Amino acid sequence: MKITILNGRLIDPANGIDAVRDLYISDGKIAAILEPGQVMDGFESNRTIDAAGLIVAPGFVDLSARLREPGYEYKATLESEMQAAMHGGVTSLVCPPDTDPVLDEPGLVEMLKYRAMTLNQANVYPLGALTVGLKGTSLTEMAELTEAGCVGFSQAAEPVLDTTVLMRAMQYAKTYDYSVWLRPQDGYLSRNGLAHGGPVATRLGLAGIPIAAETIALHTIFELVRATSARIHLCRLSSAAGLDLVRKAKQEGLPITCDVGAHHIHMTEEDIGFFDSNARMLPPFRSKEDRDAIRQGILDGTVDAICSDHTPVDDDEKMLPFGEATPGATGLELLLSLMLKWAEDCGSAPEAISRAIAKITCDAAQVAGLARGRLSKGSAADICIFDPKAQWKVIPSNLASQGKHTPFLGHDLPGQVRYTIVGGRVAFEA
Amino acid sequence: MLNPQLNKNGELQHLLTIEGLPKDVLTHILDTAASFVNVSDREVKKVPLMRGKSVFNLFFENSTRTRTTFEIAAKRLSADVINLNIDSSSTSKGESLLDTIDNLTAMHADMFVVRHAQSGAPFLIAQHLNRSNQPHIHVVNAGDGRHAHPTQGLLDMYTIRHYKKEYSNLTVAIVGDVLHSRVARSDIHALRTLGVPEIRVIGPKTLISSNMEQMGVRVFNSMNEGLKDVDVIIMLRLQNERMNGALLPSAQEFFKSYGLTPERLALAKPDAIVMHPGPMNRGVEIDSAVADGTQAVILPQVTYGIAVRMAVMSILAGS
Numbered sequence: 121m122k123i124t125i126l127n128g129r130l131i132d133p134a135n136g137i138d139a140v141r142d143l144y145i146s147d148g149k150i151a152a153i154l155e156p157g158q159v160m161d162g163f164e165s166n167r168t169i170d171a172a173g174l175i176v177a178p179g180f181v182d183l184s185a186r187l188r189e190p191g192y193e194y195k196a197t198l199e200s201e202m203q204a205a206m207h208g209g210v211t212s213l214v215c216p217p218d219t220d221p222v223l224d225e226p227g228l229v230e231m232l233k234y235r236a237m238t239l240n241q242a243n244v245y246p247l248g249a250l251t252v253g254l255k256g257t258s259l260t261e262m263a264e265l266t267e268a269g270c271v272g273f274s275q276a277a278e279p280v281l282d283t284t285v286l287m288r289a290m291q292y293a294k295t296y297d298y299s300v301w302l303r304p305q306d307g308y309l310s311r312n313g314l315a316h317g318g319p320v321a322t323r324l325g326l327a328g329i330p331i332a333a334e335t336i337a338l339h340t341i342f343e344l345v346r347a348t349s350a351r352i353h354l355c356r357l358s359s360a361a362g363l364d365l366v367r368k369a370k371q372e373g374l375p376i377t378c379d380v381g382a383h384h385i386h387m388t389e390e391d392i393g394f395f396d397s398n399a400r401m402l403p404p405f406r407s408k409e410d411r412d413a414i415r416q417g418i419l420d421g422t423v424d425a426i427c428s429d430h431t432p433v434d435d436d437e438k439m440l441p442f443g444e445a446t447p448g449a450t451g452l453e454l455l456l457s458l459m460l461k462w463a464e465d466c467g468s469a470p471e472a473i474s475r476a477i478a479k480i481t482c483d484a485a486q487v488a489g490l491a492r493g494r495l496s497k498g499s500a501a502d503i504c505i506f507d508p509k510a511q512w513k514v515i516p517s518n519l520a521s522q523g524k525h526t527p528f529l530g531h532d533l534p535g536q537v538r539y540t541i542v543g544g545r546v547a548f549e550a
Numbered sequence: 551m552l553n554p555q556l557n558k559n560g561e562l563q564h565l566l567t568i569e570g571l572p573k574d575v576l577t578h579i580l581d582t583a584a585s586f587v588n589v590s591d592r593e594v595k596k597v598p599l600m601r602g603k604s605v606f607n608l609f610f611e612n613s614t615r616t617r618t619t620f621e622i623a624a625k626r627l628s629a630d631v632i633n634l635n636i637d638s639s640s641t642s643k644g645e646s647l648l649d650t651i652d653n654l655t656a657m658h659a660d661m662f663v664v665r666h667a668q669s670g671a672p673f674l675i676a677q678h679l680n681r682s683n684q685p686h687i688h689v690v691n692a693g694d695g696r697h698a699h700p701t702q703g704l705l706d707m708y709t710i711r712h713y714k715k716e717y718s719n720l721t722v723a724i725v726g727d728v729l730h731s732r733v734a735r736s737d738i739h740a741l742r743t744l745g746v747p748e749i750r751v752i753g754p755k756t757l758i759s760s761n762m763e764q765m766g767v768r769v770f771n772s773m774n775e776g777l778k779d780v781d782v783i784i785m786l787r788l789q790n791e792r793m794n795g796a797l798l799p800s801a802q803e804f805f806k807s808y809g810l811t812p813e814r815l816a817l818a819k820p821d822a823i824v825m826h827p828g829p830m831n832r833g834v835e836i837d838s839a840v841a842d843g844t845q846a847v848i849l850p851q852v853t854y855g856i857a858v859r860m861a862v863m864s865i866l867a868g869s
Contacts (some may be wrong), residue, residue, distance in 0.1 A: 319764040323569070325669040325696030325735060328759070394554055394566075394677075395670025439648055439678075441668035443695070 121166050121544055122146045127156065128171025128505060132178060133478035134494035138470055143176060145501040148544035152497060167546070171505050174538055177477050179211025179502030181484040181493045183379050183427035184355065185452055187213075187244070188522075189232065191220025196432035196522035201452065202241040204521035206548035208453040209504030209537040210428070212485070212492045213242050216301075217249040218276035224249035224260045226268035233269045241547055243502075245488060247274040247301055250289050256280040259292055271488050272299040272353065277402055279307030283340060290350035299351040299489065302341055304362065305403060309333035314443050316404040320389040326442065329404055334362040338369075345374050353487055354378035356429060358403035360413030367422045377487045378422070380414050381429035382458040383449055383527065387411070391527050397438050397445035399527040415462065418479060425484035428455040432523025450523035455480055457533035460508055464534060473508070501544040510536040554676055557685070561869040564676045564689040565862050567698040568739040576743055580708050582861035583854065589626055590856060599864045600629035603660040607633045608650075609692070610666040615828060616692050616702075619852070620663045623859035627867075629661075647671065648678050655679070661688045661863065669695030669732075688866040696730050701862055702827050703736030705855040707744060709847055710782055712854065713823050717741070721748040723776055723818075724767075726786035726808060726835050727757045733827045734786060735765075742766050752776035753808060756797045773808050777817040785810055785826045788835050801834045811837045815845065823847045 123145040130141035130153065137153075144152040144160050152160050185205065188196040205213060215232075217223035223232070229246050236244035248270035252258045255278075262273055273293055280286040293300045310333040315321040317328025334357070342365070345352055357363055357378050366378050387405040399405060417423040431448025438445050459476040466472040485493030492502060511532045516524040540548035553570045557563040562575055589597055605624040609617050617633065624631045636650060645653075647666075654662070664672045672691040679687050693699040707717075714720055722741055728734045728751045741749050751758055752770045762769055770776030777783065793801040810824065824836075824846045832838045840846060 317759075319761045322759040322761050323735070323765060325694075325698070325732060327696075395673045397674075436646065439646070439674070441647065441666065441671040441674055443668045443670070 122164060123541070123544065123546070124163070124165040124168045125171050125176055125503070125505065126168060128174050128176035130176045130495065131474055131477050132495040133474050134178070134482035135496060138474050143495065143503070145541070145544045148501055150495055150497055150499055150501050153495065169505065169539060173507065174505050175508050176503060176505050178481040178493045178495050179504050179540065179542065180209050180455060180480045181488065181490065182210045182213040182430065182452065182455060182480070183425050183484050183487060184381070185210070185213040185215055185428055185430035186218070186432065187215050188432055189219065189235065190228065195434045198235050198239060200520065200522040201430070201432065202236070202239050204450070204452040204519070205242040206540045207520045207537060208428070209456055209506060209540050210452050211242050211502035211504070211540065211542045212245065212490060214245045214247060214271060214488050216274055216276040217247050218254060218278070222249045222254050223247070223270070224252050226261065226264045229265055229268040229270055241542060243492070243542070245269070245271045245490065247272050249273065250275050250300060251280065251285065254278040256282055256285055259289055262293060262298055263296060266296070266298060271490070272301050274301035274355070275303065277303055279305055279310070279337070281307045283344070287344050287348060290344050290348040290352070294348050294350040297351065299353055301353045301355055303355045304334050304337035304341060304357070306333040306336045309336065313404070314400070315392060316389040316406040318389050318407050320392055324392065324395065331359045331361050331406070334359050334403065335365060338362055338365045342369050342374060345376065349375065351375045356381050356403055357414070357423070358384060358406050359410045363413050363417045363422050370422070377424040379425040379427050379487065380417070380423050382426050382451060382455050383429070384411070385414055385418070385426065385458060385462050387527055392442070395442040396527065397440060397442050398449065398525050398529060400442055400445045400447045401449065402447040415465070418462065418475065419466070423479070425487050426455070426459060426479040427484070428452050430521070430523070432521055433525050434522070438525045449526040450519060450521045451526070452521060453519055454514065454526060454528060454533065456504070456506060456537065457512070457535040460535040461533060501541055503539070503541040504537060505539040506535055506537045508535055510534070512536050554673060554680070557869065562865055563685065563869060565700050565866065566672050566676060566689065566691045568700045568703050568736050568743065569698070571743065573743050576704070576707065576740060579704055579858065579861050579865060580711060582865060583708055583857040586857040586860040587854065589860070590853070595626055596628050597626065598628045600624065600627035600867050603629045603867055604658065605629045605631050605661045605663060605863065606654050606659045607631060607663045608636060608665070609634065610636045610664070610671070611693070613665055613693070616665065619855050620692060620859055623856050624863060626856070627860055627864055629863070647674065651675055651678060655684055655687060659687055661690065661866065663690045663692050664694070665692040666694050669697035671695070690862060690866065693732055695732065696735070697732050698736050699732040700736050701855070701859050702733050703740040704862065705851060705858040706737050706784065706825060707740045708854045708858050709825060709851050712850070713847060714781060717744040717746045720746050720781045721750065721779060722746055722782040722784065723750040723752055723780040724784045724786065725752045725773070725776070725810065727788050727792060728753050728762065728786065729757045729759055730789065730792065731786045737784060738765050738767055750776050750780065754798070773814055774817060777814055780818045781822055783810065783815070783818060783822060783824045785824065785836050787827060787829065788831055793834070805834055809833070809835055809837060810840050812839050812843070815840055825851055828852070
């Protein structure tokens with residue numbers, strides 16, 4: 121299969137390109153990137169896509185998408201969520217191990233990889249559980265899990281309360297130089313918490329999660345990194361104080377990276393409104409100052425990547441009083457739009473759009489150690505072609521994911537995916 | 551933000567919280583309550599305002615007192631009252647909150663009086679009814695989690711107005727477990743809307759959020775300082791489960807620091823009134839000498855509570 125994509129504005133942050141270019145794809149790989157007017161001799165396309173007015177970017181790399189398999193098929197299935205990924209232009213995704221059973225055995229990982237492969241859509245990279253059953257007591261067979269296809273080890277949203285176990289896990293992972301993905305959230309200070317421990321929670325009578333839950337966990341992790349030199353990826357930062365600690369730790373030279381969930385670039389505690397359970401998230405939406413610090417962190421590079429933190433939740437678990445609702449939002453199909461919205465809020469300068477795309481392509485791929493998220497000659501032809509100006513309305517019928525809940529329901533967002541190409545195959549077109 | 555309690559004509563459709571309700575809505579409820587106070591003294595203690603209407607008391611959390619006062623209020627308005635203690639019925643069989651509501655709606659309920667352990671649960675119900683095109687069914691919040699207890703707030707305002715006439719020159723102190731108190735939150739919103747210039751909250755730092763001041767109150771950690779020259783003291787109930795643990799070391803130590811004794815009461819204005827939403831813990835938050843003393847208006851609060859609940863239900867039923 122040979123495809124030619126003509127006249128598009130090609131944005132490939134990894135190679136510093138933001139210009140009109142023609143893209144030639146052959147055998148699942150990028151064969152050439154040429155300036156307009158140049159022609160690739162002897163290249164006979166099976167298909168030509170005119171991308172005039174559209175942006176051609178690397179397919180997106182999402183560092184956290186819950187596919188809900190195995191175990192939670194009533195919330196979502198691999199089929200539905202892979203569709204959602206294609207609709208959202210996400211061609212590679214990392215999935216956390218909090219399935220049922222937990223991804224703590226090689227067989228489960230192999231099964232998931234196999235199921236994903238037969239669907240032949242997005243590339244799926246599982247994270248293995250750091251501890252058996254995510255219980256925080258004993259280590260998993262990390263080497264075996266890596267052989268089965270895990271790209272790192274994570275506790276998902278479960279804290280490791282026992283710091284001895286955490287240190288051992290980091291030492292063991294460092295033995296093989298595996299990366300450990302941790303969500304900085306102190307298990308005691310966040311226990312029973314429903315919302316950011318700020319004025320909105322006080323007014324609404326919701327138990328708060330203080331910022332100290334994040335900063336204390338970060339201090340603990342950084343001390344253990346100093347002791348073990350383990351490579352740590354910090355998942356879902358939520359506060360200005362937390363980002364400040366990350367910034368300083370990076371200056372110190374600690375081997376850390378961090379990400380933020382896309383919803384948190386825009387939403388604040390105020391968006392809970394009158395107990396909107398769609399705004400029930402973990403970590404919670406925090407203050408405007410925290411939100412602004414996240415935006416700044418994307419600009420100054422403290423935030424390495426943005427992920428969708430895609431969490432399909434069904435009606436039965438969302439249409440409940442705020443405190444009983446399951447946290448999380450659908451995200452795969454909003455990731456691009458929420459990044460473009462951030463770029464719009466920055467004034468839509470070309471650098472801003474390029475930066476926005478970097479955070480969901482090459483920068484994210486680098487965090488996960490994947491050779492993806494770039495449009496170099498010879499690299500896998502994972503591509504998203506989108507219309508940056510087209511608006512779409514976030515309503516359930518516009519979402520392919522089985523998860524229909526997001527605090528952006530009813531909003532108009534910029535950016536519509538026109539084509540998603542995975543491994544040189546057009547997997548989605550609108 | 552759209553206030554989900556008001557319909558598009560600005561009339562009260564549900565009573566979910568006092569926050570955001572205009573002053574004239576609150577005053578109208580209090581004035582209406584005044585006209586009902588005498589009904590209870592009549593030989594026939596009934597008015598026919600809600601004849602033929604069905605009021606469902608939906609108590610997802612145990613309560614005897616509040617449920618009873620709502621029941622009496624509805625019956626004095628001639629409504630039919632159905633009491634459901636859902637704690638021990640359907641949700642334990644796995645039925646969801648909104649399924650329960652749909653079933654009761656199919657039985658042609660006119661009003662739901664809801665108590666729930668989760669903050670915001672009555673909002674979910676009200677929004678569900680509005681969405682499913684049942685705007686003629688009204689929801690009254692009878693206490694949700696730590697969030698709101700609007701009829702208690704209103705009856706407190708009624709009591710204060712009865713004894714103090716004006717709000718605009720008062721200092722009101724709310725004492726005790728403010729953190730977990732839906733009564734405190736409703737009182738604070740009501741006092742602010744009605745123009746009380748100084749609202750104080752008094753308690754240890756474990757029971758008052760550090761950002762409480764953003765609700766428009768002054769925070770005192772010392773009882774003696776906080777009670778100085780106040781006109782109204784609202785004592786809060788300290789729940790048993792808070793008394794021994796990480797929030798407080800013991801009920802005894804709490805009483806020593808924050809219990810309302812006659813000596814402490816003397817720090818307030820000589821004509822200060824003492825209120826309590828009940829049920830009281832004598833010897834924990836309040837000394838019996840104060841609870842039974844001349845400045846306590848705790849029993850009149852209960853009486854006015856019925857009139858205020860009659861006012862709320864009749865106004866909702868008429869909207």
